[in-house]
Amino acid sequence: DQQVKQNSPSLSVQEGRISILNCDYTNSMFDYFLWYKKYPAEGPTFLISISSIKDKNEDGRFTVFLNKSAKHLSLHIVPSQPGDSAVYFCAASEMTGSARQLTFGSGTQLTVLP
Amino acid sequence: ETGVTQSPTHLIKTRGQQVTLRCSSQSGHNTVSWYQQALGQGPQFIFQYYREEENGRGNFPPRFSGLQFPNYSSELNVNALELDDSALYLCASSPQSRSTYEQYFGPGTRLTVT
Numbered sequence: 207d208q209q210v211k212q213n214s215p216s217l218s219v220q221e222g223r224i225s226i227l228n229c230d231y232t233n234s235m236f237d238y239f240l241w242y243k244k245y246p247a248e249g250p251t252f253l254i255s256i257s258s259i260k261d262k263n264e265d266g267r268f269t270v271f272l273n274k275s276a277k278h279l280s281l282h283i284v285p286s287q288p289g290d291s292a293v294y295f296c297a298a299s300e301m302t303g304s305a306r307q308l309t310f311g312s313g314t315q316l317t318v319l320p
Numbered sequence: 321e322t323g324v325t326q327s328p329t330h331l332i333k334t335r336g337q338q339v340t341l342r343c344s345s346q347s348g349h350n351t352v353s354w355y356q357q358a359l360g361q362g363p364q365f366i367f368q369y370y371r372e373e374e375n376g377r378g379n380f381p382p383r384f385s386g387l388q389f390p391n392y393s394s395e396l397n398v399n400a401l402e403l404d405d406s407a408l409y410l411c412a413s414s415p416q417s418r419s420t421y422e423q424y425f426g427p428g429t430r431l432t433v434t
Contacts, residue, residue, distance in 0.1 A: 305376020310362030
C-alpha cells in the first residue's frame with residue numbers, strides 16, 4: 207500500500223504561470239513533509255519542507271501548503287520558469303524505531319513551456 | 321563543503337552475483353540512508369546507519385546489507401542479485417538521525433542486473 211501518493215505523473219505549465227503539484231498521504235505518524243526536485247542523472251535536491259503542526263511554509267517562489275485533516279499537501283511555484291522543469295517528489299518523514307525514514311511518492315514530471 | 325558522492329556511476333552485473341556500492345557522506349554528517357529507486361517510482365528506504373550501527377530498516381530482505389565506517393562513509397552490499405534489483409541506488413546523509421528530517425542525496429549508482 208502506498209502511504210504517499212502523487213496522482214499526476216505529469217504537468218505542463220506556461221512560463222510565468224503558477225505550477226501546483228499535489229500529494230496525498232495516509233499515515234498519521236508523518237511529522238514532516240518535504241519536496242525534492244530531481245533532474246536526470248542527478249540525485250534528488252531538497253526544495254522545501256513543512257512541519258505537520260503548520261499549514262503553510264514559503265521560500266521565495268516556492269510555497270508548500272498542508273491540509274492535515276484531508277491528509278493533503280501541495281507545492282506552488284510562482285512564477286514558473288523553464289529551469290523548474292524536473293521531476294518533483296513529495297516525501298514524508300517519520301521516526302521508525304531509532305531511524306528517521308523518508309517515504310516518497312512516485313513523482314510528478316513538471317514541464318514549464320517557454 | 322563537499323556534497324554526497326557515490327561510486328560507481330553505473331554497474332552491470334549478472335543474476336546471482338554480489339555487488340558493493342559506495343557512498344561518501346556530506347562533511348559533518350554522521351547518518352547515512354540508502355534508497356532504491358525503480359524506474360518510474362519514488363525512492364524506497366532500504367536502511368539507515370548512525371555511528372556505524374544499523375538503526376532502521378525498510379522492507380528489504382537480508383541479502384541487502386550495509387556498513388558505515390568511522391569516517392561516516394558507507395557501503396551497500398547486495399548478495400544473490402535478482403533481475404528486480406535493477407534500479408538506481410541513492411545514498412543520503414544527514415547531520416543526526418533523530419532531530420534532522422532533511423536528507424541530502426548523492427547522484428546515485430545505476431545498477432543493471434542481466
